[in-house]
Amino acid sequence: xxxxxxxxSNKVTEKGKDVELRCDPISGHTALYWxxxxxxxxxxxxxxxxxxxxxxxxxxxxxxxxxxxxxGSVSTLTIQRTQQEDSAVYLCASSxxxxxxxxxxxxxxxxxxx
Amino acid sequence: xxxxxxxxxxxxxxxGENLVLNxxxxxSAIYNLQWFRQDPGKGLTSLLLIQSSQREQTSGRxxxxxxxxxxxxxxxxxxxxxxxxxxxxxxxxxxxxxxxxIWGAGTKLIIKP
Numbered sequence: 001x002x003x004x005x006x007x008x009s010n011k012v013t014e015k016g017k018d019v020e021l022r023c024d025p026i027s028g029h030t031a032l033y034w035x036x037x038x039x040x041x042x043x044x045x046x047x048x049x050x051x052x053x054x055x056x057x058x059x060x061x062x063x064x065x066x067x068x069x070x071x072g073s074v075s076t077l078t079i080q081r082t083q084q085e086d087s088a089v090y091l092c093a094s095s096x097x098x099x100x101x102x103x104x105x106x107x108x109x110x111x112x113x114x
Numbered sequence: 115x116x117x118x119x120x121x122x123x124x125x126x127x128x129x130g131e132n133l134v135l136n137x138x139x140x141x142s143a144i145y146n147l148q149w150f151r152q153d154p155g156k157g158l159t160s161l162l163l164i165q166s167s168q169r170e171q172t173s174g175r176x177x178x179x180x181x182x183x184x185x186x187x188x189x190x191x192x193x194x195x196x197x198x199x200x201x202x203x204x205x206x207x208x209x210x211x212x213x214x215x216i217w218g219a220g221t222k223l224i225i226k227p
Contacts, residue, residue: 004157031213043203043217050213091157100146100165101213105158 002026004106006092012112013082021077021109025094032075033095033103034067038088046090049075050097082113116141120204120218128226129196135189135221137204142182145212149178149189150203152220158203162189166209194225 005024013019025032034046045059049069060066064082069075079086089110093103117140127133137147146165150158162171162178164187170179177190191198201222205215 033213033215035215042219043205043215045214045216048213056211056214093158095213099212100163101207102148102160102163103215104160105150107157 004092004094004104006090006106006109008109009107010110010112012114015084015113016081018078018080019082019111021079021090021111023075023077023092023094023106025073025075025092026104028096029094029104030072030097031095031101032069033093034075034077035091035093036061036088037091037108043091046077079111082111084113087111087113116144116206116208116216118204118206118216118218120202120221122221123219124222124224126224126226127194129194131194132190132192133194133223135191135202135204135223137187137189137218139185139187139206139216141208142185143209144182145207145209147178147180147187147204147206148215149176149187150205152201152203161202191223196225196227199223199225 007022030051032049036044047067048056064080067077089108091108093105095103119138121136148163149161164171164180175192180187201220203220204218
């Protein structure tokens with residue numbers, strides 16, 4: 001079946017603009033994750049959604065970052081007033097939400113803030 | 115705070131060799147450990163997942179072991195091929211937050227033909 005998809009694959013934006021990144025999880029997966037991978041750094045957890053439960057937002061680096069998941073499926077990560085340090089690859093993953101919580105990743109969105 | 119370390123950061127070996135990648139973690143209270151592969155410009159591919167109660171998992175030429183008490187995992191690649199060239203990432207799920215992954219920085223592997 002189809003894997004996790006993300007759009008756009010690349011996004012170049014000017015400093016100060018808002019951007020939206022989209023993730024379509026694997027059909028039937030109840031858990032969805034966002035990560036950030038900055039150049040030369042490891043992956044950083046951003047946010048976790050599980051079903052209708054309140055999301056774990058503990059990884060969001062500032063209040064400029066927000067995410068929502070509509071209808072328990074598609075998710076949008078929004079970055080307001082982008083800064084150059086926001087430049088990174090943003091990865092989305094989904095899992096069935098049950099043990100052993102194996103995560104399946106999308107190809108990522110490369111964000112460049114100029 | 116859980117920290118994950120991967121050694122070496124980079125490795126270059128001739129085709130056909132067997133090799134071992136290392137991953138260590140500071141807190142043994144983990145739920146599971148996963149090994150991933152990342153190709154340049156691509157997403158992550160899950161290779162092996164070892165649950166905390168398991169000692170090893172095998173898939174084809176790959177074997178991953180877990181020693182939870184010592185905070186170590188190894189990924190063994192047999193008979194390496196140029197197509198194995200990629201960055202290999204290790205990630206652990208804390209027992210207290212088993213949905214979360216804490217990542218190592220990865221080992222960049224180059225297999226020379």
